[in-house]
Amino acid sequence: MPRIRHTTLACSPGCTVEATLELFGGKWKALILYHLFEDGVLRFGELRRRLPNVTQRMLTNQLRELEADGLVSRTVFPEVPPHVEYALTDLGKTLKPVIQALKTWGDRYAHSLQRNKAGD
């Protein structure tokens, strides 16, 4: 996914599908959004704990992109040690049905998938 950068929005019909997908096509973005939907506001460290397989650098990266796309807000509290909170923006919250659809499908049909199961 991501990995994916589209050039224009004026391509084929259904291109908005692609455009939407790019927003959370990043390897961990959907998961980040999911946790933010669950928990509301999360600090950087809390996110790290919820996503143990994600490198610090990757997490920062994905969060920055989500922020740049206006889906996630980043609030810095000028304290020591640092304190940063991440939350969904209003725009980000509108993605809830989309993420929900992904999760619903996954919960229901994940077992139907053949390929990745055994070897992977």
Place this chain on the structure above:
Amino acid sequence: MPRIRHTTLACSPGCTVEATLELFGGKWKALILYHLFEDGVLRFGELRRRLPNVTQRMLTNQLRELEADGLVSRTVFPEVPPHVEYALTDLGKTLKPVIQALKTWGDRYAHSLQRNKAGD
């Protein structure tokens, strides 16, 4: 997204979100699925015409992966010149609400996106 290969399904809650995403995280898979939803059955060449920016190799590739995941069926007619038809499987059809959710969101909020608009 692609490009993304997850290792286990038994990670965090919400992992099914990721798992689902991997199915059409490939650069063009969502678009392929979208066109199959629209048109039902499509020949290889018809898909190519609908996705002009996709290389032949990429299209083949993505179709093979969709087939491997059981979302798309491939029917070869032993004729000359070759004739191959692609269609959604029953499992593939269950993805409709998901793709629909992506499209609905995209149609409604695409204009709200800042980043990719101008320069990109």
Place this chain on the structure above:
DNA sequence: GCCACTAGTGTCAGGAATGATACCATGCCC
């Protein structure tokens, strides 16, 4: 002084994803 804590950043390297290009088979038409 030394270490720890939080939220990062910088650099490097490996590998996967993607694109460009050329090539193949076969039957038909001229």
Place this chain on the structure above:
DNA sequence: GGGCATGGTATCATTCCTGACACTAGTGGC
């Protein structure tokens, strides 16, 4: 025989994504 059409493959190069690792700042605690 030459060219066209369809649905691919093979090979190569490149770009991009991702991960590992080390490093930073400022304050508090020992």
